[in-house]
Amino acid sequence: MGSARGAGSRLLGFLSDAVARGATEALRSLNLGALAGRPIEEIFLGMSDYVCPDGGSIDEGIAREAFIETIADLAAAGITELDGLSADQVQTVFELYATNAIEARLCNDIGMKIIILPADSREAAGVQAQLKDFILRAVSDALTTTSTAVAALTPDRVLQFVGGVYEQAFEILRTMGEGEAEGE
Template identity: 30%
Template sequence: MGTSTRNKGQSGHTPLVPSWLEEGGDDGREGQNAGEIKAIPPDGDINRFTGPRGTFTKYISGGGRDGSSMRKSVSQYVSRSLGGSSRATTRLGSARNSTARLYNVLNSLSRNGGINEVAHQLSINNLEGLSASSFFTKIASFVCPDGGPNDEGMARTAYFDAIAENQMLYEKKIEELTAQDCMSILQKYMSKVIMEHIKNDIANKIIILPNDINEISRIEGSVEQLIQQSVADACAEVQQNNLQMTNTKAEQITDSIYKKTYEILEGQGE
């Protein structure tokens, strides 16, 4: 599972929310005056990743059989390493913008005649009859633009994994997707985004310690199942409507879902 290259994990010195991930635009500079230099956020607690990493390593070392260790580590990760659900959401960086763009497309597709609206919106012709998997691959550069930062790489990895692992996308034409299908796609992507960040921040040893490839899959599967259920519960709690969608509205809704998901994950350690 996963195609991105794992790094050594975040340093505790890294600010809880680096300046380039602050609110306001894709690059965090929107709203600043020309020539204004944004203050560099103070370093985070050097030990803030230690506890969650240790607990997660214990979970992996035990073959993934101690679910309480896994839930505790994820809870500590949100509360201690990321500073709570709001900061955790902001820290997703590029994935927030990508999720909003995907949500906007899916919201259009879920309505009658939505395929024509999407074709016009993205300037793509001949969508009818295209398999759903081909369509989402086709719009990948729109949803997850290329870039250098690590968070953009994680957003793209999450997107392509969400497509590859969704068999329904290979079996249906784009015009056959239902509103429920579209919500399933959104939830799958959001789950993958959070999973990618967890693997890069506290779960690097998931691909080092286990001796059996099946054990790795089982361990990852258990963590992802927890995340997917949390995302589904969050979606059920965040009110959405069928009004004309705007970029701002899409960002507000998807940010609300991420924040609620992190709140649910944080509560897993109680």
């Protein structure tokens, strides 16, 4: 999950800069000043190449997919403005991104048959819903339990954080898959 973790770190860095210096200055530092004052979805779309540099690997595709999903999730999370972003909103954006990245990676693992889901489509959909809920709670809990303020997340801590939640979710899915195989 190297690309996803790196993208999470760049996203957090930008958001921290936007909170500290304002959205306009943060965008100018990325040569994206023309996006200042635009809706947050447009700003994030314009930042896609910064957060998730284009590449050809699966890992880079997962990072980009997760970032696009995060953009789609912003309005539902009530985050519509980049100016005046609160610490809680920054944490929410990071939680959304980390959740989407971990879920996308696990879906890739399922597609590569590293993890096997139930054959019944309704059961598989149920597992997917449980997985997303677990990941979202685990991401939120990990930030809270470790008393890690988003502002204090360094690139190394982001790498550890996202990797740790991914490993937990992977293990849960693997265990569920083994239980399904034994039940046949």
